[in-house]
Amino acid sequence: MTLPARISLPVALRPARGALTTPRVCATPSRTLTFPAAQPHYARRFHVSTNTKQRLRLTGNQSQLTGPYNTSPTLKATENDTALRKEVEDLKELVAKLQEEREQLVATKGGIPNTIEPTLGERECISQDAPLFSDAKLDAQWVKLIPAPEAEDTKLMILSRLWLRDSCNCPKCLDPDSGQKTFSTTDLPEVPATSRDNVRVRNDGSLEIIWENDPISNGESHRTVLSAGELNLLYHNNNPRIQLQPPIPRTLWDNASYTDLVRSGACHIDYNDWRNNDEAFWTAFEQFTKTGLIFLKNVPQEEHSVINIANRIGPLQYTFYGWTWDVKSKPRAENVAYTNVFLGLHQDLMYHDPIPRLQLLHCLANSCEGGESLFSDGVHAALQLLNTDPEAYDILTKTDVHFGYDKGGHHYYATRKTIEADPNTGAPFITHWAPPFQTSFPAKDKNNRLRRWRDAAEKFQRLLEKEENMYEVKMKPGECVIFDNSRVLHGRREFETSTGSRWLKGTYITPQVYRAKETELVRRLNKGKPWPVDSTEERGRIWQLERDMVKQRKK
Structure with a gap:
């Protein structure tokens, strides 16, 4: 079926902004059939022209298809208007096709639920194919984008000419091979030249600007085009090209819940699958972004195996310990981890910048008595503290704690909050806990901050170290965590060196490298499209889910 370029669905068939493309339909044929938040894939970009709107009135606030087989919306139109009749006939044909698809779904699936929830991989970004803007106006230094009539909640968006010219991603401005800019922003004039006739929003919702006397084009004209999807992402996020996080709630865990995940087959993967099986790797990596803890099995007993595992995510982080390091008991150890004594829960390198985001430990030997590994979810404990003692939580989110390392010619120092909270929602998202590397608070302390922090920190530590909150496992040779x-703290029970040996090979990965891999995950889940950055409202919703989960677990 060929449809005219400027036809529209009735209001009931238009998508809400950010709506999923899976239609919501009533469960039984006897009820009114509406599509309040969906749009068929073959009609995403249709809209009603201003001229047609003046001649076509939809009865009521929302056009509906009443009855199981009535596919004719109630319309009032000029009887002699042949063009309008054609549009209405095409619209009837489109609605009939929707009715046919619905009946096929009912026949094949035995009924349709009121809401069809997609899997994560089927989600799409906000209004990716539904243009938000229909016109553009040129100002002295700005381009003003006028919201499309059907984008009811969209506001005027104003972009500077300099930003638009600087953001051109055509092959002349962005090298197709390297993805790098071919010019400097300073090569552009303060206000790149164009005219009113050379700025327009095209029928597909993209913005086209033809620049005049463009210095990057040796004084000739130059065309910049931003797609409807880019404009939509820009409207919602201000910067659609930054690194992205998967918009999925974290799985906050205690011993029982993490043990259940492991028993269900989650949170572990075979070494060969991690390295060579894309589907298995991305499934495992998605699980890791939720829990922050995963184990690999059947890892070759070779020192470089930990490098192979890390490189599946990205380059290693170099520290003064080297690219990799050995966790072994030895005399005069430069790190408490290199002894056989009990090692309490902590996070590594709180004095370093950047703090390593990921840590990998490959077990090469563990035949001695003791030496069980301990893990605890710091964000889970932080939420427990917030639920039970908001005042203590507040102190830990506002008090600077001092960390340092000063040995062997290495001098490192940093201050961190014990709990980093989202400034908009107050939700915990990072913890900094490393008693062995904590240095002194300032000596002049009129407000008694040390005492107040100490009391709050003790409550937090009790939650971290509660037996029901810690996951304990004795790693075997051939395993890597x-x-x-x-967010995940780790520790180790004391072990007896006279009964055997214990050797772990470790390495780190930086926050930026990890975020790059997260961004790749987002794009894979969203089939190559960039995903909008979570809004404050969305972060608040996810946080409330996490907080409720912790409260429920406490009960």
């Missing part, structure tokens, strides 16, 4: 050093 990866954990998120920004």
Whole structure:
């Protein structure tokens, strides 16, 4: 079926902004059939022209298809208007096709639920194919984008001419091979030249600007085009090209819940699958972004195996310990981890910048008595503290704690909050806990901050170290653990060196490298499209889910 370029669905068939493309329909044929938040894939970009709107009135606030087989919306139109009749006939044909698809779904699936929830991989970004803007106006230094009539909640968006010219991603401005800019922003004039006739929103919702006397084009004209999807992402996020996080709630865990995940087959993967099986790797990596803790099995007993595992995510982080390091008991150890004594829960390198985001430990030997590994979800404990003692939580989110390392010619120092909270929602998202590397508070402390922090920190530590909150496992040779050093604390029970040996090979990955892999995950889940950055409202919703989950677990 060929449809005219300027036809529209009735209001009931238009998508809400950010709506999923899966239609919502009534469960039984006897009820009114409406599509309040969906749009068929073959009609995403249709809209009603201003001229047609003046001649076509939809009865009521929302056109509906009443009855199981009535596919004719109630319309009032000029009887002699042949063009309008053609549009209405095409619209009837489109609605009939929708009715046919619905009946096929009912026949094949035995009924349709009121809401069809997609899997994560089927989600799409906000209004990716539904243009928000229909016109553009040129101002002295700005281009003003006028919201499309059907984008009811969209506001005017104003972009500077300099930003638009600087953001051109055509092959002349952005090298197709390297993806790098071919010019400097300073090569552009303060206000790139164009005219009113050379600025327009095209029928597909994209913005086209033809620049005049363009210096990058040796004084000739130059065309910049931003797609409807780019404009939509820009409207919602201000910067659609930054690194992205998967918009999925974290799985906050305690011992029982993490043990259940492991028993269900989650949170572990075979070494060969991690390295060579894309589907298995991305499934495992998505699980890791939720829990922050995963184990690899059947890892070759070779020192470089941990490098192979890390490189599946990205380059290693170099520190003064080297690219990799050995966790072994030895005399005069430069790190408490290199002894056989009990090692309490902590996070690594709180004095370093950047703090390693991921830590990997490959077990090469563990035949001695003791030496069980301990893990605890710091964000889970932080939410427990917020639920039970908001005042203590507040102190830990506002008090600077001092960390340092000063040995062997290495001098490092940093201050961190014990709990980093989202400034908009107050939700915890990072913890900083490393008693062995904590240095002194300032000596002059009129407000008694040390005492107040100490009392709050003790409550937090009790939650971290509660037996029901810690996951304990004795790693075996051929296993490798990866954990998120920004939220998962680790420790180790004392071990007896006279009964055997214990050797772990470790390495780190930086926050930026990890975020790059997260961004790749987002794009894979969203089939190559960039995903909008979570809004404050969305972060608040996810946080409330996490907080409720922790409260429920406490009960």
